[in-house]
Amino acid sequence: MSSTTATPERSGFLVSEYIVCLNGIVWREALRFLHQRERFVSALVRPLVWLFIFAAGFRQVLGISIIPPYETYILYEVYIAPGLMAMIQLFNGMQSSLSMVYDREMGNMRTLLVSPLPRGYLLFCKLLAGTAVSLLQVYAFLLIAWFWDITPPTIGYLTVLPALVLSGLMLGALGMLISASIKQLENFAGVMNFVIFPMFFASSALYPLWRVQEGSPMLYYVCQCNPFTHAVELIRFALYGKMNWVSLAVVGGCTVVFMIGAILAYDPSRGLVRRGPGGGEA
């Protein structure tokens, strides 16, 4: 078996150990993603269906006036592209949440949670890993969308990256927080009904908020309070090399709140994760 010598006594951790840990978690997440090719395909098909079918159908119905960040009239496909990018991240965040619930049920989560590194850091690494995977999907979507005449300025592909990282972290942290409160895999269907659909439809992903306000002032306020709306707007502006400061503040703030909530939820002394008599955290 392993060496006969024990690990020498020392307290604290080296920076290199933190980096090694982060690399390991991202590497594992990437491996799992590559092993699940159907996940990659379905992650791409979903927004493409919206783009190719839904947007094509609604192009003539929904007129888009000139609103920031756009400086001219745009096609409906162009308008919904940032919303679909955020949708990829929303689904990815919830997929990560599902994966954490599955890992808990299967016992894999214990491997992570008994690591000596601080638990908050481990969860943050997991979050970064999920975000990295979502970035791959979003850029694959942008590549396909380019052939569909959705061609933001070239610099936009670069300026959108920080926005995608931040929105990915926010949605991933939300998924992590949700995963702590879900007791069983079977309960995950509720997340679709009570989180994903309301967040997506009550946002500016599919229609501009001024249109929503015309139809229902009440819904307009709901959309304004929806963090996903701000994730979409942050991405939309960043894709055209501009900044939406309000959205940045909301997305940044929500990321911090959701992350702290997730860390507390996975804290062994006060967390939400079920502690049954069978031992373990699942």
Add this chain to the structure above:
Amino acid sequence: MTATDTHIASQPSPDAATVAAVQPALSIGNVSHSYGPRRALIDVNFTVQPASFTALLGLNGAGKSTLFSLVTRLFGIQNGQIKIFGHDISRTPGEALRLMGVVFQPRTLDLDLSLTQNLLYHAALHGISRREARLRSAEVLSRIGLADRAGSKVRDLSGGQMRRLEIARALLHRPRLLLLDEATVGLDVKARADILDHVRQLVTEQGIGVLWATHLFDEIMPGDDLVVLHQGRMLAHGPMSRVIADAGAQDVNTAFMRLTGTATLTGKPPT
């Protein structure tokens, strides 16, 4: 043994040796735990010494897994104190967890990753560099006879092979305390014996302190320390021969029945 191992072996840390000599590997002090109104553990007290094999004997539902979850910090401690080589698991969890390897009752391997990938992931979670992790992984796989399966997916292994891999993984970061929760459940007789022999070798050859939770009497040997847990209470603790003698029995089986029978009749542990 690798070059790195040889280097470390030739220069043992004096601090580590000193600490190991004076501190118990595991110290459980007045630990109680409840699930709502149900009390799963009641004032449990015992220690596990370095280079010793301690069997935690109890029926299903005795509180063994709860105790493991507390020691590994999956659960927060409600009452009492748990120390690993003097490190309080609540106050300095990093230091405590670094010295501990654990094999849980349910499988915790990623079935879709290869054997090596599982080991490398575990190594990364302990901050072990990729290069060092590869060396250690190759070494442990060779020692458990699975070197030729290094690239296979874990789901293709047998139950016994998975358990051996889990034990190898738990030792990858070179802990000084190893916890195994019903590690032989679901295995055939030969696989059980192999794993038990393997763990006992770790105690004698490497000086690792082992806490082995089980409900199977035939896994306990005369030289072992014994902790009898029943309905959340610790009924006995000490060398197996003393526990048997104190219970006025001839063997561990009878001793266990007497101890737990007493507890059932009186609701209190024997004095």
